[in-house]
Amino acid sequence: MQPRSLRIDGRTELIAHLGYPTHSFKAPLxxxxxxxxxxxxxxxxxxxxxxxxxxxxxxxFFRLENARGALITMPHKVSVVSLLDEASAAVKVAGACNAVKRLPDGRLVGDQFDGAGFVRGVQRKGFEVHGASALVVGSGGVGSAISAALAGAGIGMLALFDVNAASATGLAERLRTHYPQVQVTTGSNDPSGHDLVVNATPLGMEPGDPLPVDVSRLDPRTFAGEVVMRSEMTPFLQAAAARGCGVQVGTDMLFEMIPPYLEFFGLPATTPENLRSLARLDG
Amino acid sequence: MQPRSLRIDGRTELIAHLGYPTHSFKAPLxxxxxxxxxxxxxxxxxxxxxxxxxxxxxxxFFRLENARGALITMPHKVSVVSLLDEASAAVKVAGACNAVKRLPDGRLVGDQFDGAGFVRGVQRKGFEVHGASALVVGSGGVGSAISAALAGAGIGMLALFDVNAASATGLAERLRTHYPQVQVTTGSNDPSGHDLVVNATPLGMEPGDPLPVDVSRLDPRTFAGEVVMRSEMTPFLQAAAARGCGVQVGTDMLFEMIPPYLEFFGLPATTPENLRSLARLDG
Incomplete structure (x- = not known):
């Protein structure tokens, strides 16, 4: 079926999608x-x-009258927080923001639903977050968001790893402050013994990138999740699937997070399934 | 036929269309x-x-890597000139600029083709510009552009009128400097005796606007042109047509000017006819 086409006119409202580079952007599609x-x-x-x-x-951008909101992605997810007049609890905990809107009085408000999207996705696949143990590799914006959302959903243990060790320890501190019941460790990207292993680094964006973890140490009962969306089955997910692990591709997180973003922007929301059926990711 | 739909992705290049208000914007359509x-x-x-x-x-906007250019409309057509690093002759004469692009070294260059679009349109309808007499009502950006383009195309006499008299006399001075062979007068919006009468004011944008000239003094042999595009046949054009005048609607100027704008932005151009057949002005 030929999709209905956009009619962009003088009443169209804009959602800026700000990032760099943009070539792998999926949200417009x-x-x-x-x-x-x-x-x-x-x-x-x-x-x-x-x-x-x-x-x-x-x-x-937010001086434009038809600015409805902004989607914020790498490398701005963390730096945007200091530009906000008001931030949600999710932003404060994760230290990262993915969506900004302007209140009628001109103040800029930030929120983020990437982590919520990831967690909704794995739960929809039957993964039981409560009491589980997870390794999250990458403590930048998206890694922080996923870690905060996992903590909010009742994860038992969180192992954090980042090539920048200070990034992981900083996130660990924020998590311990807001979620004292979660056992948080840092310093190892060994996936063995975890129920969930998440790649929240850009590794897999470029051909020849190293894998984020030593996949030979992945247990088949471990669930593997990915944030990279350049390809559906990234080398990390391919390796995990080859070992028998359940997997969640980057676009699953993407489709799951969009309904709450639409609500944040004050636009009519829909289901992840409808979004996926309409998306034009193939081109 | 269902039109082909835009596929906006991470490699899409942007042409900002900057103006206020935007509701009557036609260029996106x-x-x-x-x-x-x-x-x-x-x-x-x-x-x-x-x-x-x-x-x-x-x-x-021009800090964005995917900024291909900007279309500038009311109320910025004149003020943008002072922001340019380089301006075409048309911009210098008209004192107004409708298109900006960034050179590889970062400098901003401006040009404008509104006036050229208007003149191409009336010539295509058989109007002989050379040696004719024209009244141009409105000496802002678009009125200046049309006046400059008419002067460049060999018009014999130009009568300029603006409710802001200084605006008209300023334009007259610039025209006399660059086109000394054209007889330029100011101070009257009496349409009688002219071969061409142009509404280059916003009058006709809003219901109840007064007409730009006393149409009872329009001669049937006079050609009437319009820049307002809110409706095809504005009250001014309706009155002119009722008196037997030939007319050019605002969108004719628009379709004629687009091919040179596309060339300016370094994009493949096409014919005004093809642009009109694809345009979605109806919705």
């Missing part, structure tokens, strides 16, 4: 076909914004 | 269906930018 299908006059606009320009670009 | 049909991965994005924010918005 999901939100915009949904907006077209649902007759919502809004548009996700990819904007290739370097780190040094981000503050000025974000502020001037 | 013309460029974007053409880009979709021709498989050009570019997007005209309407941005509702107030005058006081324009400089910051323009500068930060």
């Amino acid at each position: 999901i939100y915009n076909p949904y907006f077209a299908d649902a007759g919502i006059n809004a548009l996700v606009v990819p904007m290739a914004c370097r780190a040094e320009d981000f503050a000025a670009v974000l502020r001037s | 013309i460029y974007n269906p053409y880009f979709a049909d021709a498989g050009i991965n570019a997007l005209v994005v309407p941005m509702a930018c107030r005058a006081e924010d324009f400089a910051a918005v323009l500068r930060s």
Whole structure:
């Protein structure tokens, strides 16, 4: 079926999608076909914004009257937090923000649902978060978000690893403050013994990237999740699946997180299934 | 025929369409269906930018790596000139700029083709510009552009009128400097005796606007042209047509000017007819 096409006009509201580089952006390929299908006059606009320009670009974007909101991705997810007038609890815990909107009085409010999207996805696949043990590799914006969402969903133990050790220990401290019941450790990316192993690094974006963990130590009963969306089955997920692990691809997290983002922007939401059926990720 | 739909992705290049208000914007409805049909991965994005924010918005937009260019409309057509590093002759004469692009070294270059679009349109309808007499009502950006293009095309006499008299006399001075062979007068909006009468004011945008000239003094042999695009046959054009005048609607100018704008942005151009057949102005 030929998809309904967007009609961009002088009343179209904009959601800036700010990141760098932009080439692997998926959100425009999901939100915009949904907006077209649902007759919502809004548009996700990819904007290739370097780190040094981000503050000025974000502020001037929100001076536009038809700025409905902004989706924030690498490398701005953490730096955006200092530009907010108000941040949700999820942003404060994760130290990262993926969505910004402007209140009627002009203040900028940030929230993030990446972690929630990841957790909704693994739960939908039958993974029992409560009391489980997880290794999250990568303590940047998305790793922090997933860790915070796992903690909020009742995970028992969290092992954090980042090539920048201070990044992992900083996240561990924030988690211990807000979720004292979770046992948090840092310093090892050994996947053995965990119920869930998450790649929250960019490894897998480029051909020839090393794997985020030693997959020979993955137990078949371990569930493997991924944030990289360049390909569905990244080398990490391929290796995990070859060992018999259940897997969650990056786009599962993406489709699961979009309904709460739509609600945040004040737009009509829909199901992840409908979003997936309309998305044009194939081109 | 179902139009081909835009596929906005991480490689889409942006043309910001900056103005305020945006509700009557037509360019997105013309460029974007053409880009979709021709498989050009570019997007005209309407941005509702107030005058006081324009400089910051323009500068930060051009910090984006996927900024291909900007279309500039009311109320920024004149103020943008002072933000350019380089301006075409047309911009210098008209004192107004409608298109900006970034050179590889980062400098911003401006040009404008609105006036050229208007003149191409009336010539295509058989109007002989050379040696004719024209009244141009409105000496802002578009009125200046049309006046300069008419002068460049060999018009004999130009009568300029603006409710802000200084605006008209300023334009007259610039025209006399660059086109000393054209007889330029100011101070009257009496349409009688002219071969061409142009509404280059916003009158006709809002219901109940007064007419730009006393149409009872329009001669049937006079050709009437319009820049307002809210409706095809504005009250001014309706009155002119009722008196037997030939007319050019605002969108004719629009379709004629787009091919040179596409060339300016370094994108594949096409014919005004093809642009009109693809445009989605009806919705």
